[in-house]
Amino acid sequence: MDPQSTLPFLLMLAWLTPLASFVAIVFFGKYMGPHGKFAGYLATLAIVTAAVLSFTALFAVWLPNYPIKASAHHGETHDAGEVAAATGEFAEPSEPAHDLDADTHHAIDPNANNESPAYVTGNWYSLGKFGKLELTIGYYIDALTVGMFCMVTLIASCVHFYALGYMHDELHEPFVDHEVTLSNGEHLHRKGRFYRFFQYLSLFCFSMLGIVIAGNLAMVFVFWELVGICSYFLIGFYIERHSASTAANKAFIVNRVGDFGMLIGMMALWASIGTFNFGDIKNDEGVAEPGLFSQLRTEANDHHLVPTESMIAEETRMFGEVAAATGEEPTKNTAGQWLLFIAGVGIFCGCVGKSAQFPLHVWLPDAMEGPTPVSALVHSATMVAAGVYLVGRFYPVFTPEALLVIAYIGSITAIIAATIAITATDIKRVLAYSTVSQLGYMMLALGLGGWVAGMFHLITHAFFKGLLFMCSGSVIHAVHTNDMTHMGGLRKKMPITAYTMLIGCLAIIGAGIPLTQIGFSGYFSKDAIIEQAWNYADKSPQHSLFLKWLPVIGAAVTAFYMFRLWYMTFAGAPRDKHRYDHAHESPRVMTTPLIVLAVFALAIGWPIFGVYDMLDQARPLGTLATAQGQLWDVVVPNELLSHEPNLKQPAAIAAITAAGTGLLLATIIYLWRLLNPDELKQSFKLLHSALWNKWYFDELYNLIFVKPVLWLGSFAAWFDRGVIDSILHGAAAICRGLSKVVDFLFDQTVVDGTVNTFASGTWGLGLWLRRLQTGNLRQYVMFIVVGTVLLFVAITFLQSYLTPTQNL
Amino acid sequence: MFHLPLANILTEPVGVAHYVSVGAILFVCGALCMATKRNALGVLMGIELVLNGANLNFVAFGSKYLRSDVHNLGLDGQLIALFVIVLAAAEAAVALAIALNFYNSHDSIDVDRADQLSG
Numbered sequence: 001m002d003p004q005s006t007l008p009f010l011l012m013l014a015w016l017t018p019l020a021s022f023v024a025i026v027f028f029g030k031y032m033g034p035h036g037k038f039a040g041y042l043a044t045l046a047i048v049t050a051a052v053l054s055f056t057a058l059f060a061v062w063l064p065n066y067p068i069k070a071s072a073h074h075g076e077t078h079d080a081g082e083v084a085a086a087t088g089e090f091a092e093p094s095e096p097a098h099d100l101d102a103d104t105h106h107a108i109d110p111n112a113n114n115e116s117p118a119y120v121t122g123n124w125y126s127l128g129k130f131g132k133l134e135l136t137i138g139y140y141i142d143a144l145t146v147g148m149f150c151m152v153t154l155i156a157s158c159v160h161f162y163a164l165g166y167m168h169d170e171l172h173e174p175f176v177d178h179e180v181t182l183s184n185g186e187h188l189h190r191k192g193r194f195y196r197f198f199q200y201l202s203l204f205c206f207s208m209l210g211i212v213i214a215g216n217l218a219m220v221f222v223f224w225e226l227v228g229i230c231s232y233f234l235i236g237f238y239i240e241r242h243s244a245s246t247a248a249n250k251a252f253i254v255n256r257v258g259d260f261g262m263l264i265g266m267m268a269l270w271a272s273i274g275t276f277n278f279g280d281i282k283n284d285e286g287v288a289e290p291g292l293f294s295q296l297r298t299e300a301n302d303h304h305l306v307p308t309e310s311m312i313a314e315e316t317r318m319f320g321e322v323a324a325a326t327g328e329e330p331t332k333n334t335a336g337q338w339l340l341f342i343a344g345v346g347i348f349c350g351c352v353g354k355s356a357q358f359p360l361h362v363w364l365p366d367a368m369e370g371p372t373p374v375s376a377l378v379h380s381a382t383m384v385a386a387g388v389y390l391v392g393r394f395y396p397v398f399t400p401e402a403l404l405v406i407a408y409i410g411s412i413t414a415i416i417a418a419t420i421a422i423t424a425t426d427i428k429r430v431l432a433y434s435t436v437s438q439l440g441y442m443m444l445a446l447g448l449g450g451w452v453a454g455m456f457h458l459i460t461h462a463f464f465k466g467l468l469f470m471c472s473g474s475v476i477h478a479v480h481t482n483d484m485t486h487m488g489g490l491r492k493k494m495p496i497t498a499y500t501m502l503i504g505c506l507a508i509i510g511a512g513i514p515l516t517q518i519g520f521s522g523y524f525s526k527d528a529i530i531e532q533a534w535n536y537a538d539k540s541p542q543h544s545l546f547l548k549w550l551p552v553i554g555a556a557v558t559a560f561y562m563f564r565l566w567y568m569t570f571a572g573a574p575r576d577k578h579r580y581d582h583a584h585e586s587p588r589v590m591t592t593p594l595i596v597l598a599v600f601a602l603a604i605g606w607p608i609f610g611v612y613d614m615l616d617q618a619r620p621l622g623t624l625a626t627a628q629g630q631l632w633d634v635v636v637p638n639e640l641l642s643h644e645p646n647l648k649q650p651a652a653i654a655a656i657t658a659a660g661t662g663l664l665l666a667t668i669i670y671l672w673r674l675l676n677p678d679e680l681k682q683s684f685k686l687l688h689s690a691l692w693n694k695w696y697f698d699e700l701y702n703l704i705f706v707k708p709v710l711w712l713g714s715f716a717a718w719f720d721r722g723v724i725d726s727i728l729h730g731a732a733a734i735c736r737g738l739s740k741v742v743d744f745l746f747d748q749t750v751v752d753g754t755v756n757t758f759a760s761g762t763w764g765l766g767l768w769l770r771r772l773q774t775g776n777l778r779q780y781v782m783f784i785v786v787g788t789v790l791l792f793v794a795i796t797f798l799q800s801y802l803t804p805t806q807n808l
Numbered sequence: 809m810f811h812l813p814l815a816n817i818l819t820e821p822v823g824v825a826h827y828v829s830v831g832a833i834l835f836v837c838g839a840l841c842m843a844t845k846r847n848a849l850g851v852l853m854g855i856e857l858v859l860n861g862a863n864l865n866f867v868a869f870g871s872k873y874l875r876s877d878v879h880n881l882g883l884d885g886q887l888i889a890l891f892v893i894v895l896a897a898a899e900a901a902v903a904l905a906i907a908l909n910f911y912n913s914h915d916s917i918d919v920d921r922a923d924q925l926s927g
Contacts, residue, residue, distance in 0.1 A: 775923025777851065781842045 258353015265346020
């Protein structure tokens with residue numbers, strides 16, 4: 001099948017099916033069966049259809065056309081020259097500079113470039129053209145897009161099935177919300193919102209798929225915001241709970257902060273390059289117009305990231321006049337580099353908000369107020385994945401300096417979130433911080449040049465994090481509390497949940513046998529990240545602390561808190577007898593998705609399935625070769641170097657040792673109880689309170705941002721009420737006084753006097769004339785006669801005066 | 809010599825001036841009658857005199873024998889006089905009806921008592 005036409009068609013169908021479901025439920029959801037029960041089936045059917053279409057696109061179109069070629073991967077082979085990805089007939093001709101002989105090649109050339117990734121791009125619909133700016137609905141489909149489509153639709157399908165069981169309470173009429181107490185002491189009774197939930201889920205899936213398929217940055221931004229609003233709806237699903245509505249607001253507002261940076265990045269790119277398109281889209285004449293990537297990484301520059309002419313031209317605009325005024329020559333041509341740096345960091349700001357990176361990570365744990373299926377979806381396939389995905393998609397535009405920023409943010413996020421998770425007792429909160437931490441790892445990997453490692457971890461993490469959340473939801477469903485201190489020993493009551501969750505935990509800590517190809521999915525992806533970290537630190541030792549050791553420590557902490565969670569929930573003796581007695585295994589509609597996801601969490605990373613190699617196909621052109629920073633000394637090493645045995649083996653052993661240490665510590669404290677957690681809490685009181693309060697981030701932001709804003713607001717209110725209102729009231733009083741004076745001096749005397757005089761004169765005249773009306777007929781006759789005579793006399797005399805000539 | 813005004817009409821042949829003099833005397837008599845009589849019928853008689861005085865003027869001024877200009881039909885004065893006579897008849901009918909009604913309500917036709925509409 002021709003991928004040029006079938007791929008966009010299939011993926012468009014997969015993308016629009018959830019939208020159709022959303023629209024149908026919006027208008028008719030209420031009438032779909034009792035309490036909108038069939039709306040759930042419709043949404044599930046839609047997403048399953050989308051999943052089927054996505055997998056059709058993958059297996060029937062993509063893989064036959066672009067078969068996976070094994071690349072250097074996890075060790076035993078070093079034929080890294082064979083990174084040749086399949087190129088379609090539409091791809092650019094391959095660059096001969098790196099064309100090394102694959103058979104004889106055993107040492108990796110760090111400056112060798114990768115092949116151009118195969119992709120299909122184009123526009124479906126043009127929204128409008130404003131001068132040079134054209135906004136379109138377009139697509140950019142490569143191996144990453146197809147892979148993400150499959151991952152998102154598959155996990156979303158599991159979440160939909162799971163939600164059919166989990167949200168069952170909403171079908172009751174009325175639904176009683178036990179967490180909302182009204183002023184009269186009763187719990188809130190309201191209508192069930194089953195169909196509303198699935199309506200939002202459908203929109204959520206549609207938005208996320210929109211980001212994944214988007215062919216230009218403007219379209220990404222539109223769906224970016226759609227994902228944001230969907231998360232707002234879903235986090236605030238229990239809108240009557242104060243905590244839920246606050247959390248929804250927090251998520252939305254924190255994301256706006258990041259989006260502001262993203263807008264700056266978009267403006268910087270558009271103003272200097274003039275296009276939002278990722279790939280080279282053929283215009284009406286059939287000529288390919290270069291997109292962002294090929295403009296910034298031209299063939300002439302050997303696909304290295306070089307600012308375009310138009311970006312360098314900014315320098316004359318910005319600094320040329322200054323230099324001319326002072327008579328100095330511009331010393332170094334760095335304005336273009338700075339512009340690229342700003343654009344990259346700006347776009348990354350959006351991803352920081354969306355993917356909950358430090359310092360905007362505070363919204364994600366609060367987002368636990370949403371129903372658990374939403375948490376599973378938000379934390380694995382949608383929303384937070386969007387940020388990492390955008391960094392990956394936009395990778396060719398990030399300069400080495402911007403990548404360093406990304407790496408540091410990722411590293412800090414990973415360790416901060418992991419440490420907070422140690423003390424959390426809310427089962428979902430632990431998982432939330434774990435997500436933040438894992439997202440930090442992905443960002444770290446991307447920032448270090450490990451593009452495939454980061455994307456690979458995104459895919460594997462989506463499966464096991466979705467699994468972990470759904471397991472926690474299953475537990476919550478059984479014991480009706482989030483608090484782990486009320487759980488314990490539950491594995492006897494709910495074995496499927498317990499052992500699928502164990503698989504999830506082992507996957508997330510990266511359990512496997514070092515230096516072999518045996519392990520859980522996280523083993524492969526996390527090792528790839530740590531290897532790249534060591535690779536990076538090998539080239540730039542000054543970053544060793546943050547970029548080499550922190551990720552390893554983070555791995556240990558991850559293992560510790562994950563198994564703390566598992567032991568506290570499922571192992572040991574029940575802490576709350578009442579809740580334990582009422583616990584039960586969840587219905588099959590909930591456990592089946594768990595088993596499906598557990599299988600994927602176990603096996604998705606295995607090399608025989610080739611996910612890593614498939615993602616390697618999509619590596620953006622020019623991002624493999626070692627890159628040097630132009631502004632300051634940064635070296636982003638070739639990712640293939642991380643597979644060198646002298647780096648790989650110590651890194652792998654360090655990773656598994658760290659994970660083992662964490663696991664062992666958790667076992668000692670929470671399973672064997674050789675150490676009492678409470679005593680530990682006492683001895684590390686200061687540290688514990690810092691962790692318990694999430695490093696005081698909320699308090700800090702409260703102090704820095706919320707309080708000043710509130711203060712500013714109350715000052716403005718005071719100013720408004722005290723000053724502006726006083727001025728207005730004063731002006732009004734003066735006006736009123738003035739009008740009173742005018743009223744007294746002019747209106748009452750002159751105007752009223754004139755009118756009154758006229759009226760009384762008329763009145764008096766009328767009274768006087770009245771006396772003439774005697775009613776006496778003879779008198780009237782006398783008046784007439786006398787009047788006539790007088791007239792006659794008057795006319796006679798007047799005539800004689802007026803015509804004196806006749807008077808002679 | 810004492811010279812009365814209009815004295816020469818006694819010596820002249822009959823012309824417009826004589827008619828007009830008679831009409832004026834009639835008019836003054838009628839007006840005096842209207843002004844002095846308290847009886848409504850007397851007042852009506854005065855009105856008749858006034859109207860006929862006026863009629864005499866119209867006839868005199870309209871007569872072709874008494875006027876020198878010949879460029880008119882010579883009937884306008886007589887026609888107006890006829891109108892006046894018809895009007896006088898109609899007016900007399902209405903006025904007598906008013907007088908009868910007044911008598912019915914006041915048992916008198918003294919016009920001095922008809923002052924209900926005074927101001």
